[in-house]
Amino acid sequence: MKYLRIRNWDRWQSYRKDRGQPPWIKVHRCLMRNLEWVELTDAERGQLVAIWLLAADHNGVIPASPAVVGKLCFMSDEPDLRKFIGLGFIEPEGRQGDANLTPTRRQGDQPKAEAEAEAKADTTAGSPASNTARPSKRKATEYPPEFETAWAAYPKRAGDNPKRRAFRAWSARAKEGHTADEMLAGVNRYAEFCRATGKVGTETVKQAATFFGPDLAFLEDWAAPAEPRAGNGGHPRSxxxxxxxxxxxxxxxxxxxxxxxxxxxxxxxxxxxxxxxxx
Incomplete structure (x- = not known):
């Protein structure tokens, strides 16, 4: 799949990469003075902000498919990515141009409290005590092969399905004494159930974190619907x-x-x- 990149993402989004996915993005006030922004319709501005939120999950990168972006952002209409590229908000992956995500701003445009908070966080994160207390994010995202196998077999769903949360739930169940084979077998049963009922790729598929959660959904039978039962003219019921x-x-x-x-x-x-x- 081809990808696109938000232009100058690192310049305008200052959230530290070693902290994982950012819980927020910045939308600078000076954007209101951007002539390209003014050319957009209200709906397109909303789509562009949604695209920025999506890009935050992958360090400024989004799929190049309008259909995929529309689904991931829960849009009612597919976005016009060509228009956003033409106005300089987005560019092909692997090419960083000089155009700005928003117009060039003065340092004073950044709120003082925000700047002080970022400076304090940078200083604290770089201290020896901080490095000792918190493991690196790179190690935290390395998953054991048993979990990777289960993750690959898990049925796809529409909407979010955080892998890190799923692994935390998986690890919690392992500490309770549930084996990897036990959980993988549950995944396979659930995947077959979702295929048989046409749920794959829809929001009705459980998030993996819920599936491996304390309710122990992976222990359920997940039997596929039986053949149409008698009593309804031989037709299905549900x-x-x-x-x-x-x-x-x-x-x-x-x-x-x-x-x-x-x-x-x-x-x-x-x-x-x-x-x-x-x-």
Missing amino acids: DDEWVAAGERLGIFPRRGETMHDLKVRVRAALDGTRQGVSA
Whole structure:
């Protein structure tokens, strides 16, 4: 996948990289005097701020696909990345230009309290006592192979799914006596359940941190829905069963299709199959 970079990200976002993902981003007041910013519509300005928030997770880098960015930022419409590139807010990955994320500002534009806090944090983080007390972030993001295997097998979901939080939950369960094999087996059962019910890639998939959490979801059976039960004309009962029955027949939800319309198509296919068998 190709990527794009927010221009001069390191210059305008001063959060220290060794602290992990930043809990905030800076939107400088002088942005209001930026002619390129003024050219954007209200909706595009909101999209651009959302893109900056997304970029904060990867040190100023975002996917080059408008569809992917739109999904990750929960946008109702895909962003016009070409327009943002043309106005100088974004550039292809690997090329740092002279254009600014926002116009050149004076040092005085930075709030005094913010500057003092950053200076104090930099001094403290560089002290020997600080280096001794806190392990490096690089070591904290190195995961054991057992967890990496489980993470790779875990079903994908829409929305966030923090890996670091998932590993903390995994480690907590390991300390309680649960084995890696036990948790991996639970992941495999859950992944199969999500595939059978059509949940993969949706927000209904649990966050991995919740799955490995104190409720011990990885110990559940996660049995896939059974074949349509009698008592309903031989048809499925729940929406999940209708979706699963459709997938078995090669019928998948269409974009914008309601559940009722999907049921009509699946019901017709089921009834047609049964008539063929009885004949």
